[in-house]
Amino acid sequence: MIVKKIIPAIGPIFAILAALITGGIILLVIGLDPIRAYSELFKLGMGTYLGITESLKRMVPLLIISAGLIIVFKAGIWNIGINGQFLIGAILVGWLAPLLINRTPLYLSFLISGLIGFLGGAIWVIIPAMLKAKYEINEIIATMMMDFVAFNFTSYLVKGPLNAYPGRFPQTTIIHLSKRLPHIPFTDIHIGLVVGLLLIIAAHFFVRRTTWGYEFRLLGENKRTALHAGINVQKVIFVGMLISGGLAGLAGANDVLGIKGAFQAEWNPGYCFAAVPLVFLARFNGIAVIPLAYFFSFLMVGGEFMSRAASVPVYFVHVIEALMLLFFSVIEYIQKKEKLFWKS
Amino acid sequence: MNVIEMKGITKRFNDLIANDNIYFDLGESEIHTLLGENGAGKTTLMNILSGMYQPDEGRIYVKGKKVNISSPEISLNLGIGMLYQHFTLVPTLSVLENILLGTNKKFFLPKKEAKKKFNEIAKQYGLHMDPDVKVWQLSLGEQQKVEIIKLFYQGLDVLILDEPTSVLTPLEIEDFFRMLKSMKESGKSVIFITHKLKEAFRISNKITVLRRGKKVEEVDLENKTEGKGKDKILNQIVEVMFKDVEPIEEAKEIPKRTMGETVLSLEEVTVKNDKGLEALHKVSFSLRRGEILGIAGVDGNGQKELAEVIAGQRKVSSGRISINGTDITNKSVKFINNKGVFYVTDDRMGEGCVGNLTLAENVILRCYKKEPFSNKGIILNLKAIEEYGEELIRSFRVKAPTAKALVKTLSGGNIQKALLAREFSQQPIILICSKPTHGLDVMTAQFILNEIKMQSSRGTSVLLISSDLEEIKELSDRIGVIFKGELLDILSNEKATREEIGRLMLGLKRKGK
Numbered sequence: 001m002i003v004k005k006i007i008p009a010i011g012p013i014f015a016i017l018a019a020l021i022t023g024g025i026i027l028l029v030i031g032l033d034p035i036r037a038y039s040e041l042f043k044l045g046m047g048t049y050l051g052i053t054e055s056l057k058r059m060v061p062l063l064i065i066s067a068g069l070i071i072v073f074k075a076g077i078w079n080i081g082i083n084g085q086f087l088i089g090a091i092l093v094g095w096l097a098p099l100l101i102n103r104t105p106l107y108l109s110f111l112i113s114g115l116i117g118f119l120g121g122a123i124w125v126i127i128p129a130m131l132k133a134k135y136e137i138n139e140i141i142a143t144m145m146m147d148f149v150a151f152n153f154t155s156y157l158v159k160g161p162l163n164a165y166p167g168r169f170p171q172t173t174i175i176h177l178s179k180r181l182p183h184i185p186f187t188d189i190h191i192g193l194v195v196g197l198l199l200i201i202a203a204h205f206f207v208r209r210t211t212w213g214y215e216f217r218l219l220g221e222n223k224r225t226a227l228h229a230g231i232n233v234q235k236v237i238f239v240g241m242l243i244s245g246g247l248a249g250l251a252g253a254n255d256v257l258g259i260k261g262a263f264q265a266e267w268n269p270g271y272c273f274a275a276v277p278l279v280f281l282a283r284f285n286g287i288a289v290i291p292l293a294y295f296f297s298f299l300m301v302g303g304e305f306m307s308r309a310a311s312v313p314v315y316f317v318h319v320i321e322a323l324m325l326l327f328f329s330v331i332e333y334i335q336k337k338e339k340l341f342w343k344s
Numbered sequence: 345m346n347v348i349e350m351k352g353i354t355k356r357f358n359d360l361i362a363n364d365n366i367y368f369d370l371g372e373s374e375i376h377t378l379l380g381e382n383g384a385g386k387t388t389l390m391n392i393l394s395g396m397y398q399p400d401e402g403r404i405y406v407k408g409k410k411v412n413i414s415s416p417e418i419s420l421n422l423g424i425g426m427l428y429q430h431f432t433l434v435p436t437l438s439v440l441e442n443i444l445l446g447t448n449k450k451f452f453l454p455k456k457e458a459k460k461k462f463n464e465i466a467k468q469y470g471l472h473m474d475p476d477v478k479v480w481q482l483s484l485g486e487q488q489k490v491e492i493i494k495l496f497y498q499g500l501d502v503l504i505l506d507e508p509t510s511v512l513t514p515l516e517i518e519d520f521f522r523m524l525k526s527m528k529e530s531g532k533s534v535i536f537i538t539h540k541l542k543e544a545f546r547i548s549n550k551i552t553v554l555r556r557g558k559k560v561e562e563v564d565l566e567n568k569t570e571g572k573g574k575d576k577i578l579n580q581i582v583e584v585m586f587k588d589v590e591p592i593e594e595a596k597e598i599p600k601r602t603m604g605e606t607v608l609s610l611e612e613v614t615v616k617n618d619k620g621l622e623a624l625h626k627v628s629f630s631l632r633r634g635e636i637l638g639i640a641g642v643d644g645n646g647q648k649e650l651a652e653v654i655a656g657q658r659k660v661s662s663g664r665i666s667i668n669g670t671d672i673t674n675k676s677v678k679f680i681n682n683k684g685v686f687y688v689t690d691d692r693m694g695e696g697c698v699g700n701l702t703l704a705e706n707v708i709l710r711c712y713k714k715e716p717f718s719n720k721g722i723i724l725n726l727k728a729i730e731e732y733g734e735e736l737i738r739s740f741r742v743k744a745p746t747a748k749a750l751v752k753t754l755s756g757g758n759i760q761k762a763l764l765a766r767e768f769s770q771q772p773i774i775l776i777c778s779k780p781t782h783g784l785d786v787m788t789a790q791f792i793l794n795e796i797k798m799q800s801s802r803g804t805s806v807l808l809i810s811s812d813l814e815e816i817k818e819l820s821d822r823i824g825v826i827f828k829g830e831l832l833d834i835l836s837n838e839k840a841t842r843e844e845i846g847r848l849m850l851g852l853k854r855k856g857k
Contacts (some may be wrong), residue, residue, distance in 0.1 A: 209723055209726070211722060211724060214712055217701065221701060224691075224694060225696065228657065228689060228695050228709075230677025
């Protein structure tokens with residue numbers, strides 16, 4: 001029984017190992033010491049309090065975004081415009097949260113700010129969602145195009161009307177440290193992590209154990225069967241995209257309220273490029289997302305440490321991420337071919 | 345001399361032995377039939393000959409020379425071509441373009457020469473056809489002719505025909521057999537794959553019977569030296585084909601029913617197909633309680649659209665559909681389901697079910713929002729769903745290891761049983777069955793027909809849409825014929841002869857004549 005549950009994890013684990021080995025070869029080729037680089041990566045990223053705390057903090061937006069992606073991807077809808085939805089959610093919160101915090105009880109203002117972030121992300125996906133649901137216009141192109149609009153629009157807002165410090169580096173009003181998301185007791189990690197974990201588990205449950213999730217899965221596997229079953233396909237597409245956009249916006253709220261304290265100009269963390277591969281590596285399984293999200297954020301955090309300690313470029317972790325995905329595709333292919341070996 | 349000799353062919357798929365030490369010979373100008381139930385290994389054996397599969401053991405000789413057929417191309421170069429059950433034509437190209445596809449090596453299409461050659465072939469074998477017509481405009485029977493011409497065009501000597509008659513109407517089958525004879529006379533050799541005994545007898549020189557991957561009998565119909573009559577040989581084959589298997593399901597009689605009031609009525613319903621062209625033109629009929637109305641017709645004459653429009657999957661352009669007096673025109677699938685109308689689609693994998701979900705998840709398609717399968721229509725009750733799956737597996741004799749098996753791992757017949765189980769268990773008032781036994785073996789087919797009869801005897805009205813005249817005749821009270829989107833005569837089953845219906849199916853006799 002347990003073996004059966006572990007077998008699907010072999011693919012991602014193998015992909016990670018193969019990526020690290022290939023990455024090591026690349027380091028050798030550019031004249032760096034892979035053993036030293038990796039030992040710094042793991043020692044600083046996983047072996048220090050700071051490394052672990054930072055990694056756990058960094059995984060929060062990935063968890064929240066992945067929760068939304070699992071739901072839409074299961075329905076076969078590809079919302080690739082996470083970055084834009086994130087930025088819209090973040091800038092709305094960056095603008096409104098400082099106003100709320102001074103007028104309403106702190107916890108209520110967090111709640112409302114989260115809602116604002118969610119709504120911001122959801123609003124940003126309404127146009128692609130309508131185009132997809134009503135006219136079957138490709139959502140990949142539409143959501144991606146909205147990214148560019150979002151980036152430039154938020155950039156205009158933060159440098160213009162929403163800039164709280166004219167003449168200085170443009171950003172929204174900085175939320176005082178004492179008014180940011182509280183920490184989980186005995187740690188330096190804000191409660192966003194709890195929210196993120198709850199959301200990813202909820203998404204997992206939603207897809208597998210609810211009638212709505214069943215409709216999403218039917219649509220994702222075979223649209224004609226969904227129509228045969230009388231499922232309102234347009235509604236599923238619309239709701240699914242709104243949920244994923246909204247959660248991207250909520251991740252924006254998390255970053256503003258828990259980490260940055262403001263929306264700064266030229267800020268675009270590009271979580272989409274980490275979350276999409278992550279969700280694929282996890283095979284759309286919410287529980288599997290958790291360790292993988294940790295690993296991805298460990299790579300990001302550890303990569304920064306490593307670049308300082310072993311003078312390896314920060315971008316090297318992107319190389320590892322890309323290699324992981326490539327190897328994962330290869331393994332998927334082999335598994336399909338060698339069903340006997342992997343299954344049964 | 346034998347054109348083809350296959351000696352000791354064995355092919356395994358994991359644990360399954362699809363072909364077990366099979367010997368098969370094909371002589372010149374001979375029609376050799378491979379007879380057997382679905383899954384007997386006929387298609388596998390021929391896929392080996394056409395280079396699709398490699399045998400695990402055994403040797404193949406073509407015209408006395410040992411060959412290694414490692415790809416379909418090698419098979420074609422040896423003069424062997426296969427006509428598949430599923431056609432490989434491109435619908436938007438013309439007949440001639442389709443024939444040149446894959447055979448033409450030049451940059452520009454040699455249309456003039458090709459047309460000349462095409463017409464020669466067509467004339468020789470009586471395959472009349474316009475080379476410039478687009479393939480999507482052709483019926484399945486005509487598409488099959490295109491496939492055959494394509495094989496001849498490549499200059500092949502050996503033709504493998506996989507269940508070629510399953511898409512043809514009775515009259516087309518006659519034509520087809522005439523063509524086979526002229527092929528034989530012109531020196532071609534034919535391997536004819538079928539599960540229909542009668543056809544095998546009419547046309548073959550030799551019959552090889554396969555069962556569960558093994559060759560169980562070979563009969564030479566030319567030299568009946570053992571002095572046996574035709575009937576005796578027939579009995580002998582039936583015995584080897586079905587010996588020791590589960591007893592063949594007897595065709596059940598439908599108990600006498602009194603037809604009740606009208607439950608479904610269509611009034612001048614006009615519908616467009618996916619291309620936006622008119623697929624149904626002013627179709628009107630009514631269905632009474634407990635009645636089985638057969639809709640016969642060659643595939644692609646509007647049957648799919650008819651079923652979909654009643655089931656709510658397609659919009660009506662004009663006209664009215666009502667159930668028990670309630671107007672259901674352009675209502676949603678769920679609304680129509682709630683009125684007791686359920687549709688068993690003929691496109692089992694494409695539409696009927698989801699291969700990557702389990703059997704249990706597939707059978708709750710119509711009831712997942714109801715108790716006990718979900719709590720208040722929100723949280724799925726996995727245990728109840730699984731139990732329900734197991735229950736349907738038992739009552740419909742679906743061969744599946746458990747209800748947790750993925751549907752894509754089941755055979756076509758078992759998927760069909762699961763689909764029927766799903767719709768039947770909803771206690772339908774009206775059941776639309778589209779080609780319910782298509783591609784299934786005799787036993788499964790009979791089981792399914794019996795289940796439909798049982799439903800009818802409980803008062804369910806059935807709309808049976810099929811191109812198989814035999815099942816239409818066996819089940820229906822009345823028979824309507826659909827041709828080019830129009831419903832021609834509706835005849836009572838007792839009065840209608842097969843020939844009459846067959847002619848109507850081809851549009852040879854119009855209403856009122």
